[in-house]
Amino acid sequence: MTFQDRIPLYVGAFGAILVAVCFMVSASVGIGALAGAGVALVNAFAMRWLVSAAIKSDPAKRASVSLLLMTKTGLILGLSAIALCFGRVDPIGFALGIGALVLGLVVGASHYQISREGNQQTCTQPVSSGEMKGD
Numbered sequence: 424m425t426f427q428d429r430i431p432l433y434v435g436a437f438g439a440i441l442v443a444v445c446f447m448v449s450a451s452v453g454i455g456a457l458a459g460a461g462v463a464l465v466n467a468f469a470m471r472w473l474v475s476a477a478i479k480s481d482p483a484k485r486a487s488v489s490l491l492l493m494t495k496t497g498l499i500l501g502l503s504a505i506a507l508c509f510g511r512v513d514p515i516g517f518a519l520g521i522g523a524l525v526l527g528l529v530v531g532a533s534h535y536q537i538s539r540e541g542n543q544q545t546c547t548q549p550v551s552s553g554e555m556k557g558d
Contacts, residue, residue, distance in 0.1 A: 444519075451513045451516065458520060463523045473495060
């Protein structure tokens with residue numbers, strides 16, 4: 424499993440845990456957390472797809488993919504505003520649910536760094552000063 428595949432998995436797992444805890448508090452908070460976790464999961468999958476597309480594309484197309492990434496951010500913010508202002512979504516539950524994105528990113532990145540896959544990509548030999556200057 425690659426790093427890009429691991430992040431949405433962690434976001435979904437933390438979303439499920441947070442939603443379960445919020446449903447123990449009350450149904451309205453649980454529904455808000457479910458909406459927030461859904462937005463967080465959609466955001467994680469969209470980031471995964473757009474960032475991998477940006478990495479794989481040639482430099483001329485990276486600007487357009489970066490523009491799509493910014494548009495995604497605006498759409499997520501708009502979706503959150505609509506859910507909170509016009510929907511019957513509990514703001515505390517929504518904030519807790521969307522917090523799954525932050526938890527998933529932090530734990531997934533930490534897992535990647537301490538795993539064997541992350542350790543294989545670290546530089547083990549020092550770079551000489553001539554190579555740094557481009558000489």
